[in-house]
Amino acid sequence: MPQASSSGRQLLVGIEASGTFPVEYRFSHAQKGNRHLVVVFANFAAPADYGWSNGVFDKLRANVLWIRDKFDDNRSYYLCKGMDFSLEQSVVTLISNVMRALDLTPDSVTLWGGSKGGSAALYFGLKYGFRNIVAIAPQFLIGTYVRDVHPGTARYMLGEGVPEENVRAVDALIPDLLRSGANRAANIYLVSAVQDDQYPVQVEPFLGLFQPYENFNFVFSDSPHIADHTQVAGRNVPLLMGIANCLIDGIAPRLGFVRNGYEEPGRDRSAIDSYLSATSLVRGAEFPPPVVTAPAHQQEVRRDAVRLAGHARGAVRVIIWEHGKYLGQTDVAPDGSWSWDLGRAWSKGKHPVKLYAVDAAGYQSERVEAHFTAVDGADGPGAPVFAPSAGDRGPVLSTVGPGSSAPMVLEPVAHEQVMDSRIVFRGAAAGASQVGFRQNGVLLGGVAVAQDGSWSWDSGWAWGAGMHVVDVFAVDHSGAESAVTQVPFTVLNLSAGAPAAVFNGEY
Structure with a gap:
């Protein structure tokens, strides 16, 4: 089911499930026929684990692919689970399939991310030859960082006990790519700040590794408005959007021939539309929506005794929200039954509650509505x-x-x-x-x-x-x-x- 950003720009959601790990994504078509793809990786604090999804890209003319870093309810730096790097391959499969469906090459792709997402942008950009890389306050020593700061992520990525040899192996991923001279022709924009407490350990020791790179740009901020690591990206948004628009137009800040414009308004979109439809997150008749058996339609229920119940064939959980606001979720029993309560009294009056089911792979059903009225006093009539x-x-x-x-x-x-x-x-x-x-x-x-x-x-x-x-x-x-x-x-x-x-x- 298409969603809309704050500007009304349509967002399509889906899952690339052809690899070992299903990879969830959001996609927005380019505006005015622009022929470029921006791939966005998420930081730790990203809403719903989609980075830069707060509307900052609403006016960007490129195609935008947001990739969710949520696997088995864990973060992974888009790299591995228990040192199984087939997770990385599943992510590359998604990017490659979208790129091919748009009839693009790696020269027309920008990888983008901050913090954890910046590390991913660097790693995937260097290793797989993407032309443009924008990395804001990344971590170079990923293994050490997750071990010391995010132990849950460390266990997921590096295995139980977080073996030191695995920490060292993941620490070496980005530095080894730089030492080998991987993708030296890339346009790399690395952003950091004096006020970033991670800079002395996670960035500064590795700047010399970029010396052989033809177009490496280091943006180093020193502003009293930057308080810590989390604010490096926010305080550089105007500059970053300027860089993004230049890259989308085929312009990198260097001397030489550049191609400008890069737009084909009448280009056939059938290939990308077919791919998005085939991997759509919301399934049709093949995955039915949940059925609500209680409360009955338009039933009056005492507002402190409302409990939604029903069944959801093929689902593992049911998600509930009202007026666009997430209310909660509940697991589905093996026999398909489910029930959920708000945990507090509902406001008095009519409630149009929306629900959808989610299966084990992360696919969603269509949405359904349950209508009831919350009242004071004794329960109203029960479900017939x-x-x-x-x-x-x-x-x-x-x-x-x-x-x-x-x-x-x-x-x-x-x-x-x-x-x-x-x-x-x-x-x-x-x-x-x-x-x-x-x-x-x-x-x-x-x-x-x-x-x-x-x-x-x-x-x-x-x-x-x-x-x-x-x-x-x-x-x-x-x-x-x-x-x-x-x-x-x-x-x-x-x-x-x-x-x-x-x-x-x-x-």
Whole structure:
């Protein structure tokens, strides 16, 4: 699902999953046909682990690729997990695929980052031959830095116990590239400051290694407005944006022939559009959104007793937010069920809460909304579930909450291809008083459970040809609702004379 920056510039999100490690990214198309790519690496304090994502690049005319440094909920400098550098290769695969889809070469790419991201920009730029490198207050001795300052990152990157030989090996990555003369033709812009407490150890000892480089530029700030390492980038933004715009136009501050303009407004974008679509973070029908079973739609709930619950097939977590503000998340149980509460009373009134599911690879479902009203006093009416029928009176309503084990469904068998449009559901639900049925979050009906735990339900209508997914749940004698058993089945053809209508939640 496309997002928008503060300027309205569209941001597309996705995952490059062809390598060993899935790599999450954000991408924004160039403006006015610009033919350049800026790749942005994140610092430790970057929002959501995307660097320079606070709108500073909104007016940049280039294509921009932000790469997230979050692997197994850890930071990695985009390098390794337990000294497994296939993580680095997965990152390079993403950059290369985007570059190829844009029909660019490394000469038309700028790698950009601050602090941790600056180290990554230097490393990847030197090693893989990218033309432009902008590194703001980087760490050269990466192993030592994470060992001393970020022990969690050190364990993730270097292994449990953080072996000293691994510290030394990662310390040597950037210095060894410089000593070997890797990518000497690169336009390198290294930014640091007197006030950066890391400068004497992490930068100054390595400046001499750049002496053979043809176009190395060292921007050394001395300003009373720079208090520490974290402010080096912020106080140099105007200068850095000037450098960025020059590089995008093909201009480096050196004598000689330069190419200006570098724009093709009418260029075919189908290749990059196809790649972004293929790696989109938000999946369609193949990854369904979470279903909310409680509160019921437009239900009134006591504001200190709101608990959202439901199921999310194929997901590992559900994310919740309201009015564009993140509220929280919850893990999904192995059977697909989930529940979440805010941890405090909700404000009084109507609440349109949005939710989406996330799978193990990091892909997201489409968004869904749950609407309820938070009220003072006693609970409002509960979520409706059909209780046992009483003669010809038809079903009556009961209220439910989280409870017992999911019912067993014997017919139809999951993924069965059914030849008849009249479907009878049969199964067992020990200890339950009734079993209910939902499709796409809409209540279909319910049936009483016999004393031996068996149950059987006929909807009374003909099911349309095609795929159906029905959620079956049990309700115990206290009114508590169980986890869901999901039953996908396909109706192949219809019985003679039966009406052909797919149930869509309306009678």
